[in-house]
Amino acid sequence: MILTVTPNPSLDRTYEVPSLDRGEVIRATGERMDPGGKGVNVSRAVAAAGRRTVAVLPLGGAPGALVADLLDAQGIEVAPVPVEGATRSNIALAEADGVLTKINAPGPELSAAEQELLLNTVHRQSRDADWIACCGSLPRGLAPAWYADVVARVHAGGARIALDTSGPALLAALRERPDVVKPNAEELSEAVGRPLFTVGDAVKAAEELREMGARAVLASLGADGQLLVDSAGAWFGSARVDAVRSNVGAGDSSLAGFLIAGGSGPEALASAVAHGAAAVQLPGSVMPTPRDLDPAAVTVTSDVPADRVLKEPAS
Numbered sequence: 670m671i672l673t674v675t676p677n678p679s680l681d682r683t684y685e686v687p688s689l690d691r692g693e694v695i696r697a698t699g700e701r702m703d704p705g706g707k708g709v710n711v712s713r714a715v716a717a718a719g720r721r722t723v724a725v726l727p728l729g730g731a732p733g734a735l736v737a738d739l740l741d742a743q744g745i746e747v748a749p750v751p752v753e754g755a756t757r758s759n760i761a762l763a764e765a766d767g768v769l770t771k772i773n774a775p776g777p778e779l780s781a782a783e784q785e786l787l788l789n790t791v792h793r794q795s796r797d798a799d800w801i802a803c804c805g806s807l808p809r810g811l812a813p814a815w816y817a818d819v820v821a822r823v824h825a826g827g828a829r830i831a832l833d834t835s836g837p838a839l840l841a842a843l844r845e846r847p848d849v850v851k852p853n854a855e856e857l858s859e860a861v862g863r864p865l866f867t868v869g870d871a872v873k874a875a876e877e878l879r880e881m882g883a884r885a886v887l888a889s890l891g892a893d894g895q896l897l898v899d900s901a902g903a904w905f906g907s908a909r910v911d912a913v914r915s916n917v918g919a920g921d922s923s924l925a926g927f928l929i930a931g932g933s934g935p936e937a938l939a940s941a942v943a944h945g946a947a948a949v950q951l952p953g954s955v956m957p958t959p960r961d962l963d964p965a966a967v968t969v970t971s972d973v974p975a976d977r978v979l980k981e982p983a984s
């Protein structure tokens with residue numbers, strides 16, 4: 670079973686607009702609502718692959734009830750932590766030319782009692798888990814070391830940990846030796862404190878994260894592909910993508926693909942790349958099913974193209 674932890678979930682609202690004109694009333698040509706937050710998306714992708722998953726998340730207010738209903742409709746098992754504050758709504762504005770602008774709200778502040786309940790729920794649910802994916806930003810009230818505490822507690826129980834967060838929360842958790850961390854290029858650049866211009870720069874940065882404690886690093890480099898760096902070396906994976914519709918949740922779909930395929934080595938990287946590529950070709954944060962995957966479009970190699978300049982340099 671793959672357990673996901675999303676301390677700051679969201680109701681994701683996507684509006685399709687012709688273009689973003691500041692100061693104008695913009696009429697949306699389409700809208701959709703998805704249950705969101707990075708761990709929630711990982712659970713949605715794991716469930717879409719027909720595997721068992723449980724999502725732990727705080728839920729509050731009317732948006733929280735809506736997130737619960739949407740997850741229920743998708744058949745996702747949830748271990749909810751009721752909280753006083755309302756679950757946030759995050760907005761994505763998708764322009765006709767493919768540019769996507771996202772507004773992420775801070776979310777509710779969790780009281781000391783709610784924080785404790787969240788940690789205890791994760792701990793209780795972790796008993797059945799092979800992997801625990803801890804994902805996303807921390808809501809107000811949770812200290813930057815919160816993920817570090819979770820890793821320390823669940824590692825003692827034997828489950829493996831995948832961590833997808835950034836900034837101080839990522840740095841604090843590294844010392845507890847998470848089994849895999851999943852930064853994107855910007856998060857990787859921020860963690861090592863320097864810009865990344867080439868695939869080789871990203872490999873060096875991932876190696877530094879390993880020196881800081883991560884056992885493996887699965888880094889998504891956007892349109893450039895993905896990297897896996899672990900004790901056995903480095904692999905680079907990429908996929909042919911026909912048309913990008915929405916990259917919201919593509920990283921979460923990748924992480925799900927990686928964990929479904931065992932969570933280590935080049936085959937898991939290939940699955941991560943296939944899931945990421947499928948997700949960007951679907952609207953909003955729709956997660957791919959096995960039918961949406963195109964493994965033949967994926968290439969994974971240990972011959973990492975270190976000199977390749979990133980299409981989207983990170984700083």
Ligand SMILES: O=P(O)(O)OC[C@@]1(O)O[C@H](CO)[C@@H](O)[C@@H]1O
Pocket residue numbers: 677679681704705706707710759773804805806807917918919920921954
């Ligand atoms: O604010 P965070 O926690 O960093 O990210 C939240 C979020 O942008 O991540 C998911 C996509 O990865 C969305 O479902 C959600 O809105």
